[in-house]
Amino acid sequence: MTDASGPRDRPDPRPARLRVRGLGVRFGGLDALTDVGLEVAEGEVVGLIGPNGAGKTTLFNVVCGLVRPTAGDVEIAGAPAPRRPDRLLAAGVARTLQGVGVLPSLTVLENVLVAVLDRTDRDERAAGALERVGLPHVAGRTVGALPYPEQKRVALARALATAPRLLLLDEPAGGLGPQDVADLGATVREVAGQGCAVLLVEHHVDFVMSVCDRVVVLDFGRVIAAGLPDEVRRDPAVEQAYLGIEVAR
Numbered sequence: 001m002t003d004a005s006g007p008r009d010r011p012d013p014r015p016a017r018l019r020v021r022g023l024g025v026r027f028g029g030l031d032a033l034t035d036v037g038l039e040v041a042e043g044e045v046v047g048l049i050g051p052n053g054a055g056k057t058t059l060f061n062v063v064c065g066l067v068r069p070t071a072g073d074v075e076i077a078g079a080p081a082p083r084r085p086d087r088l089l090a091a092g093v094a095r096t097l098q099g100v101g102v103l104p105s106l107t108v109l110e111n112v113l114v115a116v117l118d119r120t121d122r123d124e125r126a127a128g129a130l131e132r133v134g135l136p137h138v139a140g141r142t143v144g145a146l147p148y149p150e151q152k153r154v155a156l157a158r159a160l161a162t163a164p165r166l167l168l169l170d171e172p173a174g175g176l177g178p179q180d181v182a183d184l185g186a187t188v189r190e191v192a193g194q195g196c197a198v199l200l201v202e203h204h205v206d207f208v209m210s211v212c213d214r215v216v217v218l219d220f221g222r223v224i225a226a227g228l229p230d231e232v233r234r235d236p237a238v239e240q241a242y243l244g245i246e247v248a249r
């Protein structure tokens with residue numbers, strides 16, 4: 001089994017919030033994931049990188065119950081992951097999507113409130129989340145009228161309002177400038193500092209290397225490397241499969 005969760009690769013002694021073991025996904029004749037294992041501990045930020053089509057989003061989709069694996073299992077906080085996406089919130093899981101995934105005709109505040117409508121403290125949660133991403137001053141604005149980086153902050157605020165224990169971020173830095181990327185990194189570290197486990201899919205390699213405790217690299221659906229950011233960056237297999245491509249872009 002290609003398992004990235006051994007003691008060398010996961011020095012973090014805190015309990016695993018997410019544990020993926022022996023995961024396989026087959027779409028028709030295509031093996032999108034083969035024998036994938038990884039863990040994210042409470043308070044840990046793990047980066048999941050790899051070339052286009054490596055299987056990163058498929059792994060997220062399995063964790064969220066949107067794709068049924070053909071092999072392996074997923075545990076969240078020691079229990080089997082819910083097989084239905086509508087049970088994720090109760091399991092403490094929040095996810096952001098590639099791009100923005102906001103409701104453009106609603107206001108900023110409404111976009112965040114939709115995630116916590118069933119909570120009696122929804123107003124406080126929404127206000128707190130907007131504060132965390134630096135957007136309280138635009139709470140009443142229509143999201144579709146905001147610049148792209150602010151729309152991405154809204155999507156992050158919506159996830160944070162649910163007070164996740166496991167946060168899945170799908171390309172959160174995509175399309176952002178340096179200041180927004182730096183702010184995002186600070187927010188991610190702050191969220192992790194409060195005990196949330198963060199799994200981060202991202203093509204912005206410098207961002208990944210600066211914000212993550214560990215990095216797992218997928219290529220053609222298999223884990224080809226896992227470890228500390230510096231180790232992974234220097235790994236010849238990673239350079240060949242992925243980082244070389246980045247440099248040449």
Ligand SMILES: Nc1ncnc2c1ncn2[C@@H]1O[C@H](COP(=O)(O)OP(=O)(O)OP(=O)(O)O)[C@@H](O)[C@H]1O
Pocket residue numbers: 027030032050051052053054055056057058059
């Ligand atoms: N629903 C599906 N049906 C068939 N094939 C799929 C499906 N979803 C993904 N794939 C294929 O599975 C492989 C992995 O795709 P996936 O989107 O997980 O990769 P990725 O690493 O997230 O790529 P990117 O960085 O471009 O987002 C690709 O070959 C993709 O074409």
